[in-house]
Amino acid sequence: xxxxxGCFSFLPDLTxxxxxxxxxxxLTNGWAVNIEFTDDPHPRNTYWEMWGLPMFDLQDAAGVMMxxxxxxxxxxxxxxxxxxxxxxxGWESVxxxxxxxxxxxxxxxxxxxxxxxxxxxxxxxxxxxxxxASS
Amino acid sequence: MLDxxxxxxxxxxxxxxxxxxxxxxxxxxxxxxxLEQELIGLRPVKNRVRQIASLLLIERIxxxxxxxxSPPTLHxxxxxxxxxxxxxxxxxxxxxxxxxxxxxxxxxxxxxxxxLVGQYIGHxxxxxxEILKKAMGGVLFIDxxxxxxxxxxxRDYGQEAIEILLQVMENQREDLVVVLAGYGERMTSFFAxxxxxxxxxAHHIEFPDYAEAELLVIAELMLRERGxxxxxxxxxxxxxxxxxxxxxxxxxxxxxxxxxxxxxxLRQADRLVSDLNRLxxxxxxxxxxxxxxxxxxxxxxxxxxxxxxxx
Ligand SMILES: Nc1ncnc2c1ncn2[C@@H]1O[C@H](COP(=O)(O)OP(=O)(O)OP(=O)(O)O)[C@@H](O)[C@H]1O
Ligand SMILES: [Mg+2]
Numbered sequence: 001x002x003x004x005x006g007c008f009s010f011l012p013d014l015t016x017x018x019x020x021x022x023x024x025x026x027l028t029n030g031w032a033v034n035i036e037f038t039d040d041p042h043p044r045n046t047y048w049e050m051w052g053l054p055m056f057d058l059q060d061a062a063g064v065m066m067x068x069x070x071x072x073x074x075x076x077x078x079x080x081x082x083x084x085x086x087x088x089x090g091w092e093s094v095x096x097x098x099x100x101x102x103x104x105x106x107x108x109x110x111x112x113x114x115x116x117x118x119x120x121x122x123x124x125x126x127x128x129x130x131x132x133a134s135s
Numbered sequence: 136m137l138d139x140x141x142x143x144x145x146x147x148x149x150x151x152x153x154x155x156x157x158x159x160x161x162x163x164x165x166x167x168x169x170l171e172q173e174l175i176g177l178r179p180v181k182n183r184v185r186q187i188a189s190l191l192l193i194e195r196i197x198x199x200x201x202x203x204x205s206p207p208t209l210h211x212x213x214x215x216x217x218x219x220x221x222x223x224x225x226x227x228x229x230x231x232x233x234x235x236x237x238x239x240x241x242x243x244x245x246x247x248x249x250x251l252v253g254q255y256i257g258h259x260x261x262x263x264x265e266i267l268k269k270a271m272g273g274v275l276f277i278d279x280x281x282x283x284x285x286x287x288x289x290r291d292y293g294q295e296a297i298e299i300l301l302q303v304m305e306n307q308r309e310d311l312v313v314v315l316a317g318y319g320e321r322m323t324s325f326f327a328x329x330x331x332x333x334x335x336x337a338h339h340i341e342f343p344d345y346a347e348a349e350l351l352v353i354a355e356l357m358l359r360e361r362g363x364x365x366x367x368x369x370x371x372x373x374x375x376x377x378x379x380x381x382x383x384x385x386x387x388x389x390x391x392x393x394x395x396x397x398x399x400x401l402r403q404a405d406r407l408v409s410d411l412n413r414l415x416x417x418x419x420x421x422x423x424x425x426x427x428x429x430x431x432x433x434x435x436x437x438x439x440x441x442x443x444x445x446x
Contacts, residue, residue, distance in 0.1 A: 059240040060272025062310040
């Protein structure tokens with residue numbers, strides 16, 4: 001199952017050329033660009049690990065693409081995303097975030113319902129074990 | 136992107152080019168003219184810059200005409216004595232390359248060994264990469280590049296920086312232009328022990344020392360920029376100053392002139408303030424008198440020379 005998180009995730013995966021353009025858009029806007037990776041892409045897991053420091057003083061996307069290439073080389077078997085953080089007053093938050101790498105074997109999730117008092121329902125997203133996912 | 140076979144057939148419709156318009160659109164006519172006016176002398180350097188600009192312009196037109204074109208290698212080395220204008224020209228070069236679209240952003244990141252080389256194992260690569268990332272899309276100017284290489288210490292971390300640089304200079308030629316600068320002989324021995332650099336650099340540009348007449352014009356230009364002018368007698372005094380200063384130690388071409396100009400301003404101000412009972416007019420404020428020049432210690436054996444050792 002194709003994981004859909006962040007911008008563009010219902011589109012076909014972005015090519016490197018398209019990623020470069022998005023990154024350049026972030027840099028031109030003065031946003032800090034971050035590369036993050038994880039092997040736990042649960043939708044509630046907001047804390048991915050950072051690849052290096054936020055890149056806030058670059059002029060050109062080629063610098064970010066250099067880091068991305070390095071990150072893919074080391075963590076090519078994980079999810080990698082790029083985000084753009086806008087530090088300007090009033091925003092101070094992530095303005096864009098999109099996936100730039102998927103593991104060969106995607107993570108799979110399952111929605112579990114639990115009926116509780118008064119016929120209310122609780123939902124839980126649980127990750128299917130890897131062996132199960134591969135079938 | 137140039138080697139897509141059908142791109143040629145699709146775009147070969149353009150067959151005529153108005154060269155003047157093309158040059159103006161790229162902004163090189165202006166930049167070259169500015170280079171001509173603001174930098175005195177440096178004939179060989181200006182010629183070379185013009186050649187490079189022409190090549191880039193023609194290359195760009197050829198590309199549109201659908202002719203075979205390969206992105207030229209633009210890495211350069213600037214060699215010459217202190218104060219001959221290497222840093223100044225590097226900044227201009229970035230503008231030209233940017234105008235012609237051969238670098239995407241046109242910033243210049245100016246670094247020396249300390250910005251690239253770390254203090255302990257594992258420190259150098261991230262430092263060098265950090266600088267490279269900032270320089271992407273522009274020009275990386277490495278001043279006194281020979282300090283990267285310490286022949287007496289084969290474990291020196293400089294070697295690691297050199298290897299990263301060589302790799303990026305080769306593989307990311309469209310992403311950045313590297314300019315190495317330094318004094319002539321030391322650069323020659325640096326290239327001799329790092330042939331990788333030599334072969335990756337397409338343009339070796341030598342900056343000649345300035346002639347006395349050129350130094351005088353530079354002085355006048357600097358004074359004009361700061362709103363001063365030399366009186367006729369002061370001009371003569373300054374000619375003598377240049378002739379003497381050139382023979383003294385630590386002479387560093389245009390930079391020595393800049394320092395001299397700064398000290399002349401001090402002496403002029405001192406002279407004016409020494410007589411509080413007079414009324415000044417604008418001419419007094421602008422004019423440099425011979426006394427302001429002649430008071431220099433260059434005329435009495437050159438204690439000034441010691442002071443200008445540090446720019
Ligand atoms: N041809 C010139 N015309 C006018 N000013 C010049 C010229 N060349 C150099 N200068 C001035 O001289 C000063 C020193 O020049 P610059 O810093 O470019 O020298 P450099 O070759 O980089 O010296 P170093 O090797 O010591 O770093 C600057 O203030 C610059 O503006
Ligand atoms: Mg310099």
